[in-house]
Amino acid sequence: MPVDLLPGTLNMMILQVLSRRKANGYEIAKRIEELSAEELQVDHGSLYPALRRLEASGWVTADWAVSAGNRKARYYALTPAGRKQVGIERSRWDAAVLAVSRVMRPA
Amino acid sequence: MRDPIDDELAFHFEQLKQERLAAGDSEAEALRYAQRRLGNRLGIEEEVRDLGWFHRLETVVRHARFAWRSYRHHAGAYGLATAILAVGIGLSVAMFSLVQAVVLSPLPFPGQENVHLIWKIDTQLKQNVVGELAYPELADLQANPAIEKVALIPAALYGNGRVLQRSGQEPVQIEGCPTTPDLFRVLGVKPALGRDFAADDRRVVILSDRVWRAHFSARPSVIGEAVNLNGVAHTVIGVMAAAVDFPRGAGLWVPINPDPNRGLTYLQAVARVRPGQSPNALRAAVDTTFRAQIADHLNEYSATQRGVVTPLADFLTGSSKLQLLVSLFASGLLLLSAAVSAGNLFLSRTLTRRREVATRVALGASRGQVLAQFAAEAGLAAGLASVAGAVLAYAAIRALVHWAPPDIPRLESAHLDLRAFALAVALAGFATLGCLVGPVLVLWTERIDKVLRQARGSGSRAGRRLQDAFVFAQAGLSVAILAVGLFLYLSDQAMRQENIGFQHEEVLTLNLAFRRPQADLATRRAFYNELLRRLRAAPEVTHAAAVLLRPMEGPIGWDTEYQFEFEAGQRDPNLLTKANFEVVTPGYFETVGTPLLEGRDFDERDDEQTEKRVIISQSLARRMRASGHSPLGQRMRTFGAWRTVVGVVADARYRRVVEAMDDVYVPYRQAGAPTNYVVLRGSAPVDGLLSVARRVLKEIDSSQAIASPATLRELRQRQTARSRFSLSLMLLFAAGAVLLAAAGMHSVISESVTVRAKEIAVKSALGAGQRRLVAECVGRALRWAVLGEVAGMLLAFVLARALAEMLYQVSPSNPITLGSVGLLVLAVTAGAALAPAWMAVRQDPREALQSDLG
Numbered sequence: 001m002p003v004d005l006l007p008g009t010l011n012m013m014i015l016q017v018l019s020r021r022k023a024n025g026y027e028i029a030k031r032i033e034e035l036s037a038e039e040l041q042v043d044h045g046s047l048y049p050a051l052r053r054l055e056a057s058g059w060v061t062a063d064w065a066v067s068a069g070n071r072k073a074r075y076y077a078l079t080p081a082g083r084k085q086v087g088i089e090r091s092r093w094d095a096a097v098l099a100v101s102r103v104m105r106p107a
Numbered sequence: 108m109r110d111p112i113d114d115e116l117a118f119h120f121e122q123l124k125q126e127r128l129a130a131g132d133s134e135a136e137a138l139r140y141a142q143r144r145l146g147n148r149l150g151i152e153e154e155v156r157d158l159g160w161f162h163r164l165e166t167v168v169r170h171a172r173f174a175w176r177s178y179r180h181h182a183g184a185y186g187l188a189t190a191i192l193a194v195g196i197g198l199s200v201a202m203f204s205l206v207q208a209v210v211l212s213p214l215p216f217p218g219q220e221n222v223h224l225i226w227k228i229d230t231q232l233k234q235n236v237v238g239e240l241a242y243p244e245l246a247d248l249q250a251n252p253a254i255e256k257v258a259l260i261p262a263a264l265y266g267n268g269r270v271l272q273r274s275g276q277e278p279v280q281i282e283g284c285p286t287t288p289d290l291f292r293v294l295g296v297k298p299a300l301g302r303d304f305a306a307d308d309r310r311v312v313i314l315s316d317r318v319w320r321a322h323f324s325a326r327p328s329v330i331g332e333a334v335n336l337n338g339v340a341h342t343v344i345g346v347m348a349a350a351v352d353f354p355r356g357a358g359l360w361v362p363i364n365p366d367p368n369r370g371l372t373y374l375q376a377v378a379r380v381r382p383g384q385s386p387n388a389l390r391a392a393v394d395t396t397f398r399a400q401i402a403d404h405l406n407e408y409s410a411t412q413r414g415v416v417t418p419l420a421d422f423l424t425g426s427s428k429l430q431l432l433v434s435l436f437a438s439g440l441l442l443l444s445a446a447v448s449a450g451n452l453f454l455s456r457t458l459t460r461r462r463e464v465a466t467r468v469a470l471g472a473s474r475g476q477v478l479a480q481f482a483a484e485a486g487l488a489a490g491l492a493s494v495a496g497a498v499l500a501y502a503a504i505r506a507l508v509h510w511a512p513p514d515i516p517r518l519e520s521a522h523l524d525l526r527a528f529a530l531a532v533a534l535a536g537f538a539t540l541g542c543l544v545g546p547v548l549v550l551w552t553e554r555i556d557k558v559l560r561q562a563r564g565s566g567s568r569a570g571r572r573l574q575d576a577f578v579f580a581q582a583g584l585s586v587a588i589l590a591v592g593l594f595l596y597l598s599d600q601a602m603r604q605e606n607i608g609f610q611h612e613e614v615l616t617l618n619l620a621f622r623r624p625q626a627d628l629a630t631r632r633a634f635y636n637e638l639l640r641r642l643r644a645a646p647e648v649t650h651a652a653a654v655l656l657r658p659m660e661g662p663i664g665w666d667t668e669y670q671f672e673f674e675a676g677q678r679d680p681n682l683l684t685k686a687n688f689e690v691v692t693p694g695y696f697e698t699v700g701t702p703l704l705e706g707r708d709f710d711e712r713d714d715e716q717t718e719k720r721v722i723i724s725q726s727l728a729r730r731m732r733a734s735g736h737s738p739l740g741q742r743m744r745t746f747g748a749w750r751t752v753v754g755v756v757a758d759a760r761y762r763r764v765v766e767a768m769d770d771v772y773v774p775y776r777q778a779g780a781p782t783n784y785v786v787l788r789g790s791a792p793v794d795g796l797l798s799v800a801r802r803v804l805k806e807i808d809s810s811q812a813i814a815s816p817a818t819l820r821e822l823r824q825r826q827t828a829r830s831r832f833s834l835s836l837m838l839l840f841a842a843g844a845v846l847l848a849a850a851g852m853h854s855v856i857s858e859s860v861t862v863r864a865k866e867i868a869v870k871s872a873l874g875a876g877q878r879r880l881v882a883e884c885v886g887r888a889l890r891w892a893v894l895g896e897v898a899g900m901l902l903a904f905v906l907a908r909a910l911a912e913m914l915y916q917v918s919p920s921n922p923i924t925l926g927s928v929g930l931l932v933l934a935v936t937a938g939a940a941l942a943p944a945w946m947a948v949r950q951d952p953r954e955a956l957q958s959d960l961g
Contacts, residue, residue, distance in 0.1 A: 072118070
């Protein structure tokens with residue numbers, strides 16, 4: 001059953017996806033869904049405001065390039081600051097997951 | 108630059124469609140799928156553009172533009188904050204410019220900190236009378252090792268005017284300053300043209316730049332020319348540099364008459380001292396000279412005489428320094444109050460914008476970003492305020508310089524310079540910080556999620572505490588400023604209503620000193636006799652008389668020591684030792700309207716041949732009665748002769764409106780001192796009397812000149828002009844402060860009732876009384892306002908004690924004064940608090956409950 005994104009996790013996952021390779025918006029959404037084994041349902045529309053904010057924070061940059069289907073698409077890539085941010089977000093997330101799962105451990 | 112979001116979305120949409128087409132869906136199915144996954148494209152575009160709109164721009168510009176939008180959105184509150192700040196900044200900068208011009212900017216005298224004025228006091232006297240020096244004391248001071256150079260000049264310029272005569276032109280009287288040779292070397296200045304005084308100069312003159320321009324058309328060839336002063340030829344040896352105005356008002360300088368008489372005291376010393384001496388060391392050094400005089404010249408000097416040493420800058424700015432600093436301080440308080448007010452408005456806005464803040468934080472904005480936005484908004488308000496404030500300051504300086512009494516030195520040089528503008532900008536920065544206190548406190552002390560929750564509840568605690576502090580501070584500041592303003596007002600009223608002893612304030616007074624070389628007493632008396640006779644004969648004139656020194660000409664006058672026969676060489680403890688000395692012609696008292704209480708006025712029988720007579724003032728008569736002596740017929744020794752008391756007149760103020768002295772009058776034919784001033788009363792208006800005087804003077808002696816005509820009323824107003832100036836400023840500041848306090852209170856209550864609208868509505872719907880609800884709304888703020896007022900009264904008390912010198916017959920601890928100020932401010936703030944509370948309570952509860960504001 002597909003689950004909704006936990007609030008605040010979209011940015012983190014975009015950064016994670018981009019840490020492998022650069023991607024356009026469609027690819028990012030698809031990658032998140034694939035990587036979650038289609039468990040997570042990304043609201044494709046909410047991707048773009050999030051990308052703009054990451055851009056503004058200086059974590060990603062964007063440039064036009066030609067897509068696999070030979071069409072012009074805007075590709076996003078991590079900046080060095082963004083790469084660092086992925087690490088930070090990941091460890092923060094791990095800690096949060098650990099803490100929450102401790103709480104949620106069956107009695 | 109356009110955001111490429113639509114292209115991106117188009118591409119994304121196409122990809123989603125292709126994905127489904129590839130999986131075998133129909134065109135329509137694929138389209139529906141893509142639409143569903145991507146959502147509302149227009150909405151996304153708009154959202155991204157909104158973000159991109161300011162993310163793309165430089166951060167500062169972005170914040171500024173957002174701030175501008177936000178500013179316009181909240182135009183009411185922020186516009187008010189800006190206006191408040193502008194007024195505070197404008198007035199502070201204007202006052203600073205005046206203080207800078209008068210007090211801070213250096214005098215045109217190099218090493219001015221080493222130049223001091225020296226005179227004496229007698230510690231044994233009950234009165235604080237300035238003791239002047241005589242010419243022979245120059246040598247005494249020159250011998251003092253602490254002093255490098257010293258010069259003597261008269262303690263007051265009046266009576267030292269010189270009539271300048273040029274052929275074919277009306278004679279003019281010019282303020283002259285007789286001086287010993289070193290005056291300019293003491294001051295460290297040189298003539299712009301020609302040379303300085305030399306030790307053996309006689310009948311030479313140095314012109315001021317002003318006189319040189321006005322009467323000699325700024326001709327450089329004037330050096331070496333002969334000019335006629337008081338009918339005597341003087342050689343012009345120099346023209347002083349334009350900046351030199353010392354003593355203030357001097358139009359020319361001439362060598363002093365070296366009179367060896369140690370009793371002829373009318374001078375003060377200007378000395379350049381050796382650098383690096385503390386004020387105490389300097390006074391002690393000067394005292395050694397004055398102590399030596401007591402031993403060296405037996406019976407010439409009081410054994411209790413001491414030196415008074417005043418730095419040149421203090422001497423020149425005098426009491427105006429205190430007045431200006433007080434006004435500066437008050438404008439600072441007003442600015443503080445303005446910053447508090449603006450800060451309060453911003454806090455209120457922050458509280459009402461909590462939901463916006465919380466939403467933005469939830470959307471990923473950091474606290475820093477939110478704060479930066481508030482900073483941009485506050486900075487925008489403060490920036491606009493500093494520009495508006497600078498404009499206001501410029502206007503205020505012009506207005507104040509125009510409006511200020513003319514006796515504040517160098518005030519006219521005040522202008523809005525770079526330093527003042529830098530101050531305006533600094534103050535704007537300070538105001539920004541003031542405005543940010545609220546947002547910082549709210550953002551930093553509270554967890555954002557709490558803020559989000561609180562957006563639906565009642566006001567935040569930190570915000571409330573801060574508002575309490577604002578209310579407290581503003582009530583206190585406005586009470587303090589208003590109380591000081593009221594003290595000054597009462598003082599001014601006391602001065603205005605003071606009976607100064609002249610019933611005919613419309614009397615015209617003229618400086619008409621008889622100037623002629625080697626004129627003996629008889630010639631002079633004949634001149635005044637003839638002058639007064641002809642004046643009285645004129646149909647426009649009903650009364651005419653002459654006097655030594657007209658009332659309220661200045662704080663320095665002729666002092667006389669006196670002793671009564673009944674004292675028999677012993678000082679009577681009831682009597683003072685010095686009185687104001689005047690020489691008058693018959694009819695003087697009737698002319699100015701000083702009532703004769705006992706005995707008779709002088710008449711022509713009181714001439715050179717008969718026994719010498721004197722009229723005394725009521726206060727002196729009262730002192731005599733306290734010693735058991737009826738005044739009339741008593742003999743007193745004054746100005747070198749025994750005189751019999753023939754009359755008692757009402758008390759009158761001759762030196763200053765606020766200074767009561769005993770007065771001693773002698774008839775003009777029995778005194779060596781001249782009657783330099785003519786007083787006129789008549790049926791014609793002042794201008795008419797003046798032209799009569801000019802005509803009559805021309806008839807008898809065309810070489811004489813009239814100077815500084817003024818009615819007694821004008822003379823009195825001149826003296827009180829400064830206090831009225833301070834008063835007006837203070838009342839202006841006070842009005843501003845009270846308005847700010849009211850505005851602050853209003854915004855606090857408005858904000859709190861907005862936030863609590865739902866709570867109020869529920870209570871009201873449940874039947875709570877309107878009065879109780881209003882009390883609940885305003886109670887807390889009013890309690891803080893009252894506490895602030897108490898603190899303000901204490902502050903006012905402390906301030907008024909520091910200002911004692913400026914206050915006349917006003918007690919700073921007067922509970923009625925302080926209480927009435929407190930009540931007034933309380934009434935205004937309570938009114939400002941009750942209005943919005945009452946309106947909120949009377950609102951239909953259904954409306955409030957339905958609105959989303961709660």
